[in-house]
Amino acid sequence: METLSVACEACPVRNKAICAALSGPELSGLRQIRRHQFIPAGQTLVWEGDDAFVVASVTAGVLKLTKSLGDGKEQIVGLAFPADFVGRPFHDKTMSTVTALTDTEVCVFRREDFDNFAREHPELEHKLLERTLAELERAREWMTRLGRKTASEKVSSFVLDISERLSAETCHGSTVLDRFELPFGRQQVADILGLTIETVSRQMTSLKRQGLIGLSGRRTIQILNREGLAKAAES
Amino acid sequence: METLSVACEACPVRNKAICAALSGPELSGLRQIRRHQFIPAGQTLVWEGDDAFVVASVTAGVLKLTKSLGDGKEQIVGLAFPADFVGRPFHDKTMSTVTALTDTEVCVFRREDFDNFAREHPELEHKLLERTLAELERAREWMTRLGRKTASEKVSSFVLDISERLSAETCHGSTVLDRFELPFGRQQVADILGLTIETVSRQMTSLKRQGLIGLSGRRTIQILNREGLAKAAES
DNA sequence: CGCAACATTGAGACATATCAAGGAGAGTGG
DNA sequence: CCACTCTCCTTGATATGTCTCAATGTTGCG
Incomplete structure (x- = not known):
């Protein structure tokens, strides 16, 4: 994986992703713990069941979140578009596999760094909360589709x-x-x-x-x- | 619906619900905007599509969250047990119906009051975030079950x-x-x-x-x- | 006890899965 | 530019799991 260097100010999702909650000095604090990274189509960022070392914010491309069943079957349980957030902060296990569907760019954080930073920046946590609530709603809509x-x-x-x-x-x-x-x-x-x-x-x-x-x-x-x-x- | 008066200190979910984030003076601030309420089995707290006037924390009993399809069919998209939180803060539409399965007791908040209070209490938002992330994970597990x-x-x-x-x-x-x-x-x-x-x-x-x-x-x-x-x- | 709501069981219909073959796109090398 | 090939997509025939419709059985309440 290749690390890119893109300024947050020039980020295509600057105003939509969770970092929109931060400005100036706080933003540069966040920048210090992030790594901007390119993920080619087909490559997996995190594996189901692994220790959750990283979380990430998508800046370009599309990723899928999957869960696999005993045999080869898999269920896609979420999609991540630009500005979406993937991974589970404040928790040490990843419960789904995250894989790039197209060539993708993400802002990656070591989970621990992100957790610490977030706890000190309520505005960031608030954005993340709103995003998570929206994602939960989407998942429930999806459940209805699957079930009925x-x-x-x-x-x-x-x-x-x-x-x-x-x-x-x-x-x-x-x-x-x-x-x-x-x-x-x-x-x-x-x-x-x-x-x-x-x-x-x-x-x-x-x-x-x-x-x-x-x-x-x-x-x-x-x-x-x-x-x-x-x-x-x-x- | 009947309003009960139960002290937060004696609340059966005091240490598990999101209010566990608060102590002493902050807790009494929260208490001023809540209404402890009894909901008999079968009764609905909020309807899908309505303006979201309230959010609530469950203290006893079980509720279901449902979405209904065109015809009579419905899909249950979530269950709320004691200490769980229902409703969508920071958003003005409710996208699922919440109904008591058993006799239930909840701590109800006007959504607007709750939103304002939460924004001023990062610890509370943090608890809510963790709970929402866990619920999202559960929903995704459930999706796998439904789909595959x-x-x-x-x-x-x-x-x-x-x-x-x-x-x-x-x-x-x-x-x-x-x-x-x-x-x-x-x-x-x-x-x-x-x-x-x-x-x-x-x-x-x-x-x-x-x-x-x-x-x-x-x-x-x-x-x-x-x-x-x-x-x-x-x- | 008797009733009403709920749960079980059966037979048949139907939708989707499975198995199997053929066709079209996109990339590669001649 | 065309043939080749690999992968992905479409189409068909059949199998199967779940739904639907209908009847019977059970639970718990007044």
């Missing part, structure tokens, strides 16, 4: 959800992208939705045939009828 | 999980209860696991026939072979 939706509803709501998250990233006002590239392949969509790759593929094709979405290349999706898709996403 | 486990694995892991949470409550050292009463009926177990009531029933019967658990009455479960049950819970 059909394959077709899962895929529809997934497409809508992702379009919103990717739009938030590019952040041109409140525009929602209607055409975007998925940062992952079919297997990973399946692991997000608790389905098999074949079922995801079939449902994608079905949505395409209904004229709700367009597919080009392997990963590009176009939403042709957002309203109709929203209807298909409801139970 | 079979009905039989779901029920087995559920029984183990509940036995641990109920034991934590009675808190006699590190004893784990082998015989306990579920605070909910079959339909609610189904809503937790993303199954139908019939499937839950069949799996319970099956575990019973395998000699892993014993069932008596409608809600009492006895774990006869914890190790075997753990094996059945893995994928």
Whole structure:
């Protein structure tokens, strides 16, 4: 892994990540304990069950948080986009694996350093709390999808959800992208939705045939009828 | 709803809930904005989608957090035991319904009061952060169960999980209860696991026939072979 | 005791998984 | 620029687990 040197002031997520809580002198305190790091697509930052040595704030790219079951099966339990925070502060075990889906840049902290710093900076902890509460809400929404939706509803709501998250990233006002590239392949969509790759593929094709979405290349999706898709996403 | 008057010092969760962060004068500040309240089984504290007027800390009983889908179906996305915190501070919408499963007692706060108080008491926010991080972890574990486990694995892991949470409550050292009463009926177990009531029933019967658990009455479960049950819970 | 709510059991339908084959993209080397 | 190849995606046929519908059994309360 390669350490990059980027000034916090020039950071693309300066105003959105938890460090937005800090200014001037405090920020440079934080900078002293961080390491800006590049993670190539496919590489894993932390492993499920390991001692949690690090936490990190994402500045570019997308990561997945996964839990693996006895056999080869895995469930993706979270996604981390720029400005999101990964890892569990104040706790010594990591309970999910964090892996880069695309080439990624993160601000990494030794967990212990971060914990100490955070305890002395309530504003930072407050930002982190808000972010964690939002993430919890998202996880619960996701649980509903996993527990009570059909394959077709899962895929529809997934497409809508992702379009919103990717739009938030590019952040041109409140525009929602209607055409975007998925940062992952079919297997990973399946692991997000608790389905098999074949079922995801079939449902994608079905949505395409209904004229709700367009597919080009392997990963590009176009939403042709957002309203109709929203209807298909409801139970 | 009936307002009770219980001194914080005598509170059964005094040392476990987020208010454990406070002592003496700060605690009495918190006491001034709280209302101790009794909620009978079946009654709902807050509704999904409503403006979030209140947050609360549970002192006795069990509550469920649910999300409902278009039709009658619902998914339980969380359980709140004594010392747990419900509601979303610093945010104006409630995204899940909170309902008492058993007779319940909670410390209720107007959200605005709580927010203001919390911002002035970093120790309290810190406790809340730790609790929220733990809850997020639990939600993710639950997602894995919903997405990638079979009905039989779901029920087995559920029984183990509940036995641990109920034991934590009675808190006699590190004893784990082998015989306990579920605070909910079959339909609610189904809503937790993303199954139908019939499937839950069949799996319970099956575990019973395998000699892993014993069932008596409608809600009492006895774990006869914890190790075997753990094996059945893995994928 | 008798009732109402809840739980269990069975038979059949249906959705998704599994197994298996074929097709399209993207990168590589000629 | 085209053939080659590897990986990923799509499609089809069948198997299977869970849901649905329906009936029966049980619990606990008035």
